[in-house]
Amino acid sequence: DGGITQSPKYLFRKEGQNVTLSCEQNLNHDAMYWYRQDPGQGLRLIYYSQIVNDFQKGDIAEGYSVSREKKESFPLTVTSAQKNPTAFYLCASRRGSNTIYFGEGSWLTVV
Amino acid sequence: KQEVTQIPAALSVPEGENLVLNCSFTDSAIYNLQWFRQDPGKGLTSLLLIQSSQREQTSGRLNASLDKSSGRSTLYIAASQPGDSATYLCAVSIPLRNDMRFGAGTRLTVKP
Numbered sequence: 001d002g003g004i005t006q007s008p009k010y011l012f013r014k015e016g017q018n019v020t021l022s023c024e025q026n027l028n029h030d031a032m033y034w035y036r037q038d039p040g041q042g043l044r045l046i047y048y049s050q051i052v053n054d055f056q057k058g059d060i061a062e063g064y065s066v067s068r069e070k071k072e073s074f075p076l077t078v079t080s081a082q083k084n085p086t087a088f089y090l091c092a093s094r095r096g097s098n099t100i101y102f103g104e105g106s107w108l109t110v111v
Numbered sequence: 112k113q114e115v116t117q118i119p120a121a122l123s124v125p126e127g128e129n130l131v132l133n134c135s136f137t138d139s140a141i142y143n144l145q146w147f148r149q150d151p152g153k154g155l156t157s158l159l160l161i162q163s164s165q166r167e168q169t170s171g172r173l174n175a176s177l178d179k180s181s182g183r184s185t186l187y188i189a190a191s192q193p194g195d196s197a198t199y200l201c202a203v204s205i206p207l208r209n210d211m212r213f214g215a216g217t218r219l220t221v222k223p
Contacts, residue, residue: 004154006154031209033210033211035213040120040215041215042115042200042213042214042215042216043155043200043202043213044213045210045211048209048210050209058210088152090154090155092155096209097142097143097204097209098160099145099157099160100145100157100202100211101157102147102154102155102156103154104153104154105152105153105154107152
């Protein structure tokens, strides 16, 4: 079945550590997105990519990095510079301005 | 900057009731508006997409309307069921950046 796969579902980060969240899609979508969701809040855009080898900062990009080497993959690295990384992270993709599809999300907790 | 607001933040209704969820946005220059459902700890599932040229969309017991000039959309749920309990989010698609701006959501509880 076509869809978006995020892994891992749960991740724990120690202070000063970088961690990477995986996002893979087989929908043949050009655009991919990373959002962060905090309790009781809407989604905030971290980074997005409209084509391979190109990506743009969203509203809260500080402390995060991404790459887009393949159309299907858009991994997000949460660096040690992100001081408050505990949140629910959602990856999404879409073609043009059509319906956007989301993965099941990844929970990141700082320990 | 486009701002999206959803009121109320939470709503509790008895089973069988018809209900309306509200979404407002500050800039009418949008491509489309989308309504989503989110279950606890899960990703978002798209319910309805309304293009900027459309006034409404329907899917089963759901009907979404769009009034771009007033910056408002409503999601109407008919004959609510306990399985409808979830958080409902709306989002508008922003031109040029191919991005979407989300509201904080309305948490709906339908009591048996």
